Amino acid sequence: xxxWWRGDDLAAEFDDDLGxxxxxxxxxxxxxxxxxxxxxxxxxxxxxxRHASVDIYIDPHVHRQGHATDALRTIVEYLFDVRxxxxxxxxxxxxxxxxxxxxxxxxxEPVGVMRSYQLQDDGYWADGLLMELLESDRxxx
Numbered sequence: 476x477x478x479w480w481r482g483d484d485l486a487a488e489f490d491d492d493l494g495x496x497x498x499x500x501x502x503x504x505x506x507x508x509x510x511x512x513x514x515x516x517x518x519x520x521x522x523x524x525r526h527a528s529v530d531i532y533i534d535p536h537v538h539r540q541g542h543a544t545d546a547l548r549t550i551v552e553y554l555f556d557v558r559x560x561x562x563x564x565x566x567x568x569x570x571x572x573x574x575x576x577x578x579x580x581x582x583x584e585p586v587g588v589m590r591s592y593q594l595q596d597d598g599y600w601a602d603g604l605l606m607e608l609l610e611s612d613r614x615x616x
Contacts, residue, residue, distance in 0.1 A: 498516070512532050516530075516554060551581060563608045565608075583607060588602050589602060
């Protein structure tokens with residue numbers, strides 16, 4: 476997580492972010508009801524640009540166990556079927572190959588590289604990859 480999310484005190488920044496009422500968060504639990512991550516979304520409500528953006532974090536100790544795929548499929552279904560969105564976006568670091576592969580399995584497709592998108596701890600501006608999923612392109616499973 477630290478590689479892509481920066482800050483001097485991540486726990487404090489996370490707590491501060493919880494106060495943002497425009498972001499909706501859901502805890503990801505494993506089969507034993509242990510918290511293994513978080514998935515969140517925010518909505519653009521302007522009718523001309525209406526869409527939702529998604530973000531996810533999975534505890535590195537449980538990577539590659541299907542938690543992210545399951546949580547993303549669930550939030551995608553919710554955002555399309557319940558919230559009525561036609562377009563979703565997600566924006567991993569351009570070099571986060573595991574995240575990009577996971578999002579692609581859900582149906583997200585690359586739109587383009589956002590250059591110098593995210594400031595890293597070392598002061599370097601890293602590129603981000605904008606990915607989107609249209610409701611009309613949603614895979615059936």
